[in-house]
Amino acid sequence: MKLTPKTVEHLKAGDNRRREVWDLTLPAFGLRVYPSGRKSFFVMVRVRGEQKRKTIGTYPVVSLREARERAREIIRDAQFGILDEEPEEQTLTFDETVPMFIKLYAKPRNRGWKETERILLDKFQALSNKPLDQIRRADVVRILDDLIASGTPYRANRALSAIKKLFAWALDRGMVDVHPVAGLSPLHTEAARERVLTDTELEALMDAADTEGYPFGDLFKVLALTGQRRGEVSGMRWSEIDLERAIWTIPSARSKNKQSHDVPLAPQVVAILKSVPRFLGSDFVFTTTGRTPISGFGRAKDRIDDAVGASDWRTHDLRRTVASGMARMSIPPHVVEKVLNHKSGVISGVAAIYNRYGYEKEKRKALETWADYVEALAHASEAPVNDGPVDQGLIESA
The missing domain is CATH 1.10.150 (DNA polymerase; domain 1)
Known part of the structure; x- marks a missing residue:
């Protein structure tokens, strides 16, 4: 088509594909439009018998008139054999x-x-x-x-x-012309996980965490007692914790659903936090450097797996274990959801907008009841077996 300022302004690319439009006014001159909206002027010339594409500039930094004039200069220089060849841009690996x-x-x-x-x-x-x-x-x-x-x-x-x-x-960004895996579906269909640690496994995990000690052992114990996400617990800051009030406030900036979340701390969790070492000048609770929170949980989990006698569980399964355990204790589903800081569930949609009650008392009672239960596993061989009825929907959402 004949490129005009208006057509250049309004040209769009195709779905997931760039679009090239050649100018009828000046042969070999054209415009390349990318899915991102980026537009780049170019010209094709023959240099020593070989076709070369020369990029002129991007629109609107370079106007159509400026690009067309520059294209004429390049075509003229190529025909006179005086075109200064720039080194070809190397594609990044x-x-x-x-x-x-x-x-x-x-x-x-x-x-x-x-x-x-x-x-x-x-x-x-x-x-x-x-x-x-x-x-x-x-x-x-x-x-x-x-x-x-x-x-x-x-x-x-x-x-x-x-x-x-x-x-x-x-x-x-125009770094590639084709998305090689666009539209490729996952090669494996994942079923919703239902793994819940049994009481025997949970007892073994807490014992192994005691042996492991700080930082990973204490981290796993806090995960098992609070039901919070691994990233939120591993990034825990002292400035977020009020030990006197026994409450931990996860700020919206660190919460997965971008909502601030108050986590009441059972006495067992408070005792863990009071026992961990503090790095001078560091706000991180779980750290080995004082500058960053801990990461690389694989080796610690391998050691705990040996004690638990199973490796088919993930740290996120501890949230499901807490949720199912509370369900067995007849703790209402909406309270469990508040403990886990779920944005959707029993209280969602319009109800969530109007119901701003934080359920702090109910959350505290639920977490203290759960922590007492976990603690009892280590002291009573006759502790109940993990085989009671469970709210399956709650488990899957955990």
């Missing part, structure tokens, strides 16, 4: 792209960016030195198939999610 993606996209938007970075660099090592625009769908599928074959299908799904985001970001 996968390894070079990941740090850029993490810094510019993942880190500002996602608190779990470290895990995303680990997945991309660890699971896709085979792509490390490959130029980003040469990575094909089959390359990624081959890696995902290997993850499934190794017995970790859910990790294959996490890996696919991470690399999909990377390529979507690279496509928007």
Whole structure:
């Protein structure tokens, strides 16, 4: 089409694909439009018998008139054989792209960016030195198939999610022309987890956590006694805790649902927190450096697995264990949801808007009842067996 200021302003790209429009006024001159909305002028010329694409600039920094004039100059210089060739821009490799993606996209938007970075660099090592625009769908599928074959299908799904985001970001920035895994469905269908630790396993876990000590052992005990998320507990700050009132306030900035959450602390949890060492000048409760919260839970969990006698559970299953345990104790579902800081559930929608009651007394009673129960497991061999009726919907939502 004939490019005009109006057409350039309103041109759109296709779905997940860039669009190239050639100018009827000046042959070999055109505009490339990306799904992100970015627009770049270019010109095609023949240099020593070989076709070359020269990028002129991006719109609206460079106007249509300026781009067309510059294109004429490049075409003229090419025909006279005096075109100064700039070195071709080298495509970044996968390894070079990941740090850029993490810094510019993942880190500002996602608190779990470290895990995303680990997945991309660890699971896709085979792509490390490959130029980003040469990575094909089959390359990624081959890696995902290997993850499934190794017995970790859910990790294959996490890996696919991470690399999909990377390529979507690279496509928007014009770093690649095609998203190689766009539309690729997860290769493994995950069933909703229902794993709940039995009383015997929970008792063994608490004993193993005692042996493990600070920081990971104490962390696992707080997880089992409060039912809060691992990231929220591991990032716990002293400034969030009032030991006299026995309450921990998770600020909205650290809460998964972006809502501040008060967690009443049972006496057993207060005792744990009073016993842990404090790093001078550090606000972190669980830390080995004083500068950052602890991370890398795998080895500690492996040691606890040996004592529990099972490895098929995850730390997030402790939330489900707390939820199901409270259900067996006839604690109302809406109180359990408040303990877990669920945004949806029994009290949701319009009811959640008008019901602003925090259920602090009910939450405290529930958590203290649960902590007493867990403590009793270590002191009474006749403690009840974990086989009572459970609210299945509550377990799945945990």
